[in-house]
Structure formats: structure tokens, C-alpha cells
Amino acid sequence: MAQIALSRRLRRTPFSDGVEAAGVKGYTVYNRMLLPTVFESAEVDYRHLKEHVQVWDVSCERQVELRGPDAARLMQMLTPRDLRGMLPGQCYYVPIVDETGGMLNDPVAVKLSEDRWWISIADSDLLLWVKGIANGYRLDVLVDEPDVSPLGVQGPKSDELMARVFGDRVRDIRFFKFDKFEFEGRELAIARSGYSKQGGFEIYVEGSDIGMPLWNALFAAGEDLQVRAGCPNLIERIEGGLLSYGNDMTDDNTPHECGLGKFCNTHTAIGCIGRDALLRVAKEGPVQQIRPIAIDGEPVPPCDRPWPIVAGGKRVGQVTSTTWSPDFSTNVAIGMVKLSHWEPGTRVEVETPDGLRGATVRDKFWI
Amino acid sequence: MAQIALSRRLRRTPFSDGVEAAGVKGYTVYNRMLLPTVFESAEVDYRHLKEHVQVWDVSCERQVELRGPDAARLMQMLTPRDLRGMLPGQCYYVPIVDETGGMLNDPVAVKLSEDRWWISIADSDLLLWVKGIANGYRLDVLVDEPDVSPLGVQGPKSDELMARVFGDRVRDIRFFKFDKFEFEGRELAIARSGYSKQGGFEIYVEGSDIGMPLWNALFAAGEDLQVRAGCPNLIERIEGGLLSYGNDMTDDNTPHECGLGKFCNTHTAIGCIGRDALLRVAKEGPVQQIRPIAIDGEPVPPCDRPWPIVAGGKRVGQVTSTTWSPDFSTNVAIGMVKLSHWEPGTRVEVETPDGLRGATVRDKFWI
Numbered sequence: 001m002a003q004i005a006l007s008r009r010l011r012r013t014p015f016s017d018g019v020e021a022a023g024v025k026g027y028t029v030y031n032r033m034l035l036p037t038v039f040e041s042a043e044v045d046y047r048h049l050k051e052h053v054q055v056w057d058v059s060c061e062r063q064v065e066l067r068g069p070d071a072a073r074l075m076q077m078l079t080p081r082d083l084r085g086m087l088p089g090q091c092y093y094v095p096i097v098d099e100t101g102g103m104l105n106d107p108v109a110v111k112l113s114e115d116r117w118w119i120s121i122a123d124s125d126l127l128l129w130v131k132g133i134a135n136g137y138r139l140d141v142l143v144d145e146p147d148v149s150p151l152g153v154q155g156p157k158s159d160e161l162m163a164r165v166f167g168d169r170v171r172d173i174r175f176f177k178f179d180k181f182e183f184e185g186r187e188l189a190i191a192r193s194g195y196s197k198q199g200g201f202e203i204y205v206e207g208s209d210i211g212m213p214l215w216n217a218l219f220a221a222g223e224d225l226q227v228r229a230g231c232p233n234l235i236e237r238i239e240g241g242l243l244s245y246g247n248d249m250t251d252d253n254t255p256h257e258c259g260l261g262k263f264c265n266t267h268t269a270i271g272c273i274g275r276d277a278l279l280r281v282a283k284e285g286p287v288q289q290i291r292p293i294a295i296d297g298e299p300v301p302p303c304d305r306p307w308p309i310v311a312g313g314k315r316v317g318q319v320t321s322t323t324w325s326p327d328f329s330t331n332v333a334i335g336m337v338k339l340s341h342w343e344p345g346t347r348v349e350v351e352t353p354d355g356l357r358g359a360t361v362r363d364k365f366w367i
Numbered sequence: 368m369a370q371i372a373l374s375r376r377l378r379r380t381p382f383s384d385g386v387e388a389a390g391v392k393g394y395t396v397y398n399r400m401l402l403p404t405v406f407e408s409a410e411v412d413y414r415h416l417k418e419h420v421q422v423w424d425v426s427c428e429r430q431v432e433l434r435g436p437d438a439a440r441l442m443q444m445l446t447p448r449d450l451r452g453m454l455p456g457q458c459y460y461v462p463i464v465d466e467t468g469g470m471l472n473d474p475v476a477v478k479l480s481e482d483r484w485w486i487s488i489a490d491s492d493l494l495l496w497v498k499g500i501a502n503g504y505r506l507d508v509l510v511d512e513p514d515v516s517p518l519g520v521q522g523p524k525s526d527e528l529m530a531r532v533f534g535d536r537v538r539d540i541r542f543f544k545f546d547k548f549e550f551e552g553r554e555l556a557i558a559r560s561g562y563s564k565q566g567g568f569e570i571y572v573e574g575s576d577i578g579m580p581l582w583n584a585l586f587a588a589g590e591d592l593q594v595r596a597g598c599p600n601l602i603e604r605i606e607g608g609l610l611s612y613g614n615d616m617t618d619d620n621t622p623h624e625c626g627l628g629k630f631c632n633t634h635t636a637i638g639c640i641g642r643d644a645l646l647r648v649a650k651e652g653p654v655q656q657i658r659p660i661a662i663d664g665e666p667v668p669p670c671d672r673p674w675p676i677v678a679g680g681k682r683v684g685q686v687t688s689t690t691w692s693p694d695f696s697t698n699v700a701i702g703m704v705k706l707s708h709w710e711p712g713t714r715v716e717v718e719t720p721d722g723l724r725g726a727t728v729r730d731k732f733w734i
Contacts, residue, residue: 005404009613029396125492136503246376
């Protein structure tokens with residue numbers, strides 16, 4: 001396997017010193033920034049995440065900040081999700097689409113106030129799309145990338161660890177809500193959210209200078225909780241059906257194909273740039289959609305490109321994320337499957353690098 | 368050093384099979400695509416590049432295609448370089464700026480015809496900016512990323528190798544011009560250009576399916592020329608002063624700071640979105656600018672973040688790319704230096720991970 005060649009272009013984060021000291025073994029690049037992928041091994045990291053608590057450097061979830069009188073209008077132009085009922089203190093998962101309804105990103109929108117929003121992005125330079133739209137429509141809004149780096153705290157002991165550092169009030173934060181907490185005299189937004197199904201928080205660390213002090217405070221407070229450095233875990237995210245933009249979907253796909261139709265309020269999301277195209281999609285329904293898939297047999301090799309799904313000699317979809325699940329003793333997978341073969345229980349075959357494997361389209365993800 | 372974790376999100380290229388068979392040892396990620404960084408070693412690759420001929424997988428230079436009646440107008444909106452005299456068959460190096468004159472990319476524009484352009488991009492999702500502008504200004508133009516992957520042929524024996532595969536007419540292509548050549552019944556644009564100072568070509572491979580056939584044809588034709596797989600070489604590019612977007616400049620910088628003022632025709636590039644800001648910059652001149660810098664002493668460690676340049680206890684700039692040059696027996700570097708210290712011959716100090724080093728601001732790059 002090849003090494004990653006480091007350079008300034010693959011940006012370090014406020015927590016990189018801590019990540020390195022913790023012995024990171026693998027990196028990916030996400031929004032032109034380093035994202036750890038493994039510390040001990042995918043399986044050891046996974047087991048620990050499900051039992052204890054981990055601190056995740058997810059700085060690569062960069063923020064696009066909208067600020068000004070047209071901020072809310074611009075935010076609604078970007079997404080088919082109806083934002084009218086959204087209050088400050090709430091986080092919404094929002095598909096972002098272009099004029100054809102193709103997905104440009106699947107971020108979390110954070111409403112700080114009526115005229116100030118953060119968009120906590122997946123892996124594409126959404127900043128450039130938002131700046132282009134703001135400029136082209138002559139909106140009265142500033143758009144930029146602030147010095148804000150999310151730090152994840154994930155796992156069943158997250159509440160306990162966070163309460164020790166930020167006080168018991170942190171336990172009251174509800175899912176996809178955020179509140180402000182003090183750390184070293186700085187006010188930080190903390191949300192109950194994160195890219196795992198094990199529960200936890202994301203701290204929006206504003207100001208790189210407090211990155212390592214906060215990292216160290218969490219590790220000092222959590223020694224007896226067996227806190228460790230962690231990262232989004234491939235096994236756990238596939239078991240839980242957490243999609244990855246760029247892996248499981250691209251700008252070729254509509255939200256409906258990604259199973260995100262419930263976030264498309266095309267009749268009421270007035271102003272959304274992709275609304276016309278998505279109205280049409282909503283009427284006709286998608287012809288392919290994301291499905292959980294169990295692949296038979298021994299553990300599959302790493303999936304670094306789409307693997308065709310075939311049935312009766314024809315291509316009926318593709319697998320885009322897969323790995324062996326120790327807890328479910330099967331290869332868990334995420335794939336895009338055509339309408340003709342997407343019913344739960346349908347048997348198909350997957351072209352893996354090791355040859356054809358039998359596979360079953362499932363009703364639900366594993367957790 | 369950490370390994371790179373492969374996934375579909377870090378896109379493979381039409382030439383990845385060839386790159387792997389050639390024994391690639393290091394990768395970086397560029398436009399969410401794999402870009403090789405080393406085969407044997409940086410120094411062996413460098414020596415070979417300067418003496419023979421290499422085939423480079425630079426598919427990561429993705430194309431943004433503009434097609435339609437407003438294509439030329441849109442292209443001029445993106446850049447302060449005056450494009451009025453540009454003819455089909457020409458390539459122009461064009462800084463791309465936002466409304467404040469901040470650089471969003473430094474690509475090569477390829478004029479296929481009056482109403483069809485490719486922008487061969489550096490590392491940022493320029494597609495999203497261009498789509499946003501086209502949408503916001505309601506331009507009559509289609510903007511997308513076609514299935515076009517550049518393949519570089521670089522080094523002193525490039526003309527000979529290319530002539531064997533495409534015929535002697537390839538020798539007549541002038542610098543930054545392109546012409547069409549046939550390969551397996553397909554018409555391909557071939558330009559005399561590339562990210563080295565050793566001379567060579569870039570083949571715009573249209574259609575992923577002919578990627579490996581072309582790769583194999585080049586290697587078969589060049590056996591006695593000692594053709595090898597190669598990649599942009601850190602040593603050679605710094606010696607030659609080839610800038611790297613994301614390393615040596617970001618959207619914080621104007622073209623003038625990057626020494627690209629000669630590509631800014633702010634008085635005549637009517638329609639350029641950043642023109643007003645750049646007119647101001649052109650009047651006042653930049654207060655910092657990119658300079659070649661020689662760093663004293665033994666070889667420096669890899670530069671994975673900006674290294675402060677100091678003088679008299681004050682920060683006067685930063686080094687963003689540096690490495691040891693075997694041919695010039697010094698550490699060659701690219702840095703951004705303040706006006707007060709940018710005169711050739713100025714002595715400064717650089718904060719390297721190994722401690723402070725003396726350094727000299729130079730007049731010119733090394734080759």
C-alpha cells in the first residue's frame with residue numbers, strides 16, 4: 001500500500017499534533033485536509049468506539065459561514081429542505097443541490113441566528129458554489145470559511161466525559177440541537193451529533209489556538225473512561241447506514257436516489273435552485289436508490305472503486321462502500337440498486353476483485 | 368509516516384492500473400483524485416526526468432468544460448487575463464479570481480473553439496464556482512466535468528517518444544499550443560506543456576477506455592529510450608519555480624502576490640469579476656510576493672506546513688515548499704516574503720522543524 005505524501009496543500013488541523021502523538025496509522029484527505037482513518041486497527045478502533053469514548057479530529061468538516069441580511073434566503077436557495085420552521089440552536093441535515101437536482105454536498109446546516117449560519121460540509125468545495133451563487137444573484141451576504149474546526153466526542157461514555165469538561169448542562173443538549181459552553185474563556189457551540197450511531201457530540205472549536213488545550217483537557221478528564229483518539233470508523237458507519245458523499249453518492253445523484261427524499265420539501269422550499277428538477281423527480285420517483293447489501297462469504301478486500309452489481313447477466317447497480325462486520329459476521333455494504341432489483345431479499349451478485357459473490361439486498365441497515 | 372486509506376472518494380484514474388504496475392510508492396490527493404508523488408525515490412525520479420522521458424498520470428488536472436454561446440464571455444468573467452486575442456488551438460495560463468481578487472485556482476485555459484473551452488484545473492473544485500456564476504448570471508452555457516484525463520510526457524526525449532506514437536507532426540507543436548492527433552481512431556488534443564521545465568507534452572485523453580491502451584503504447588514505443596512512469600517532481604518543480612496552488616498560494620493571495628501580475632490585464636479584461644479589486648492592487652502594488660529562497664545547511668525535513676521567515680525578531684514571510692536539490696547543493700525553496708525583505712540577497716532566517724536556519728532571498732529560480 002502506498003504512503004501519503006504530506007504537503008501544506010493537505011492541510012493539518014488544530015489537533016494534528018495530538019493525532020500524531022496518539023499514533024495515527026492511516027490518513028485520507030477530505031476537503032483538502034487530513035482526516036485520520038485508523039489508529040490501532042479498524043476492528044480494534046470499532047470495538048473501542050462501541051464500548052468507551054473517543055475523541056475525533058473531524059476538522060475536515062469545514063464550515064461555510066453565511067452572514068448578513070440575505071443569509072437565510074441564500075441558505076434556502078441551496079437546499080430543497082424547507083427551513084422556515086428552523087430555529088437558532090438547531091442543526092438540520094440538508095442535501096445541497098444544483099439546478100438539475102444533482103447533489104453537491106450533504107452537510108449539516110447550523111443556524112446561529114437569523115442572519116448567521118454555518119454549513120458543516122462533506123467533501124467538496126461547497127464554499128465555491130455558495131460564493132458563486134451569492135455573487136451571481138447579488139445577495140447581501142458575506143460567505144467565507146471561518147477558523148472553526150469540529151472535534152467529535154463519540155461513544156457510549158460521551159456524556160460522562162463531556163460533563164466533566166463542560167459541566168452537567170451538556171447532558172441536556174438534545175439530538176441535532178446545540179448550545180454554547182465556555183472553555184478557557186471562549187464560547188463554543190456544542191451539538192449532539194456526529195458521524196457514528198454510538199451517540200456523542202461535536203464541538204465547533206472556534207480558534208485554532210485552543211485546539212490542543214481542549215484535546216488535552218478531554219484526555220486528562222477521561223483517563224479512567226479509557227478515552228482514546230478515534231476517527232469515523234468504516235465498519236461502524238456502514239453497519240449504521242451513514243452515507244459518505246463522494247463514496248456512496250456524487251453530483252450524478254439526486255437526493256431521492258440517496259434515500260433523502262424526506263429532506264426534500266419541494267412544494268414549500270420556495271427559492272431552492274434545484275426545485276423544478278426535483279419536483280419532476282418527486283413526481284416520477286427515482287429509478288435507482290441506495291440500499292443496504294449483505295455480501296456472502298469471507299471478508300472482502302478494500303473497496304476503492306465501484307463494484308458492479310449484476311443479475312441475469314445485466315448490471316443492476318454498484319457497491320460503493322463495504323467491509324467485514326465482526327458483530328454481524330457478514331460483509332456489510334452500501335450500494336445503489338436499480339428499481340427492478342431493490343426489493344428487500346432480492347438476490348444479486350457483486351463483482352469483487354476476488355470474483356463474483358452472491359449478495360442480498362436488505363430492508364434496513366444493521367444498527 | 369502514515370499510509371493512505373483508499374476509497375472510491377479518492378478517485379482512481381484511467382491510468383491507475385499502469386501506475387500501480389510501475390510500483391508507485393507515494394500518493395497525494397489532488398481534486399479528490401489520486402496523484403502519484405514518487406516511484407523509486409524523489410532523487411532517482413528527478414535524475415531520470417532530467418535525462419530521459421517519463422509518462423505522468425496527471426488525470427487530477429480535471430477539466431471544466433464551457434460550451435455554448437456565452438462560453439467566451441463566462442471565461443473572461445473568471446480571469447483578469449485579457450482573452451480577446453486568444454485563438455482556438457492556444458492554451459493560456461490564467462489566474463482565476465473571486466470578487467476580491469483572491470485566487471481560486473491557477474489553471475490552463477484551452478480554447479477548443481469560440482464556444483467551447485476547457486479549463487485544466489489546479490487543486491480546488493473550480494467547477495462549483497463556474498457553475499454558480501453561470502447560474503447566477505443566467506448565462507447561456509453548459510458547464511460540466513467531461514471524461515478527459517491529461518497524460519503528461521515529460522523529459523528531454525519527449526519529442527522522440529511522442530513522434531513514434533503520433534507521428535512527426537507532433538514535433539511542430541509550439542509551446543502552449545495544441546493540435547489534434549489520432550490514436551486508435553480517436554482524435555486527441557495534444558499540447559506542448561506540462562508541469563516541469565524539461566520540455567514535453569500533455570495529451571488530453573478523451574474517453575477513459577483508451578487510457579491504458581495509450582499508456583501501453585507509449586511504454587512499448589519507448590523501451591530503448593528508457594521511458595518510465597513518473598510524476599511531478601518536488602525537487603525539479605521548486606528548482607524551476609513552478610508554483611503549486613494550495614501550497615504556495617491560496618485564496619488569501621492576489622495574482623500580484625504570486626508574481627502573476629503579468630497575467631492581469633485589468634484595464635482591458637472587461638467583465639472579469641475581480642477586476643475592481645485588482646485595479647486597486649495594481650495601483651498600490653502588493654506588500655508581499657513569492658520569491659525563490661535558498662536555505663543554508665543540511666537537507667531540511669519535509670515541509671508539510673508553512674515555515675515562518677523571520678528577521679530581526681519579526682515575521683517577514685513564510686516558506687511553503689522546500690527540498691534539497693542535488694544539482695544545486697542547497698535547499699531550494701518557494702516562499703512569500705514581505706516587501707521590506709524581498710530584495711535579492713536579503714538574509715533572513717527560516718523556522719524549520721530542526722530549528723532556525725539562515726536563508727537568502729534570491730533573484731531567480733534555479734532553472
